[in-house]
Amino acid sequence: MTSLRRHSVAARAVWVLLALAFATAACGGSSKPLGAGSSSPSVSPSPSASSSASTTGTTTGKSSTSGGTTRSSSTTGTPAPKNTGPSPAALPWTPSPDVPVDARLDPTCFQPGGLVTLKVHTRPKAGVAYIANYSDNGTGAPKPTGSGYGGNDKGFSNDNGDFTSAFYVSRDAPPGPGRVDVIVGWHNEWGYDGPTFTVAGPDGHC
DSSP: OHHHHHHHHHHHHHHHHHHHHHHHHHTTOSSSOOOOOOSSOOOOOOTTOSOOOOOTTOOOOOOOOOOOOOOBSSTTOOBOOOOOOOOOOOOSSOOOTTSOOEEEEEOSEEOTTOEEEEEEEOSTTOEEEEEEEOTTSOBSSOTTTSOOOSOEEEEEOOTTSEEEEEEEOOTTOOSEEEEEEEEEEETTEEEEEOOEEEEOOTTSOO
């Protein structure tokens, strides 16, 4: 029961964060346009690099780059219990058919430390925000708000309705299934999509 309550609180916190992201974007919280739909997105620093590549007119995903550790349930090296995936998305509103959202990840199977690209197609000039949810119900939001696993940003779609962002996955990200919650705000209406992914296990397979 305590675990379910904690996950419910975490889910509410996710939607609050995304709502705040829209508020920041709408109020001009950024000094430059985000999510301009470029096919060459800028990315956050890789887990093994101290500098980042950037391209004008794209978003930058945030991720934790703490050193990878072997997950175990005890000091004897016993494998930790297998995670079954994030809790279902509990939307506080009903997605509008007037705000279609097609969100896709590339790749959909990746190892910790890998680079992931998110491409969204929706209404032109719409606000877009996303957050990745991992198999242990941790999120991509930076610590201490989230787990720092990577995958949390906001911006706007371009004139064609395209938004592109990329992020590195923390080496501490747990193996197993996950989902990226993508919400879109357009003319006081909301849209949603939740593309799924899998973080590979120690053997490199999903």
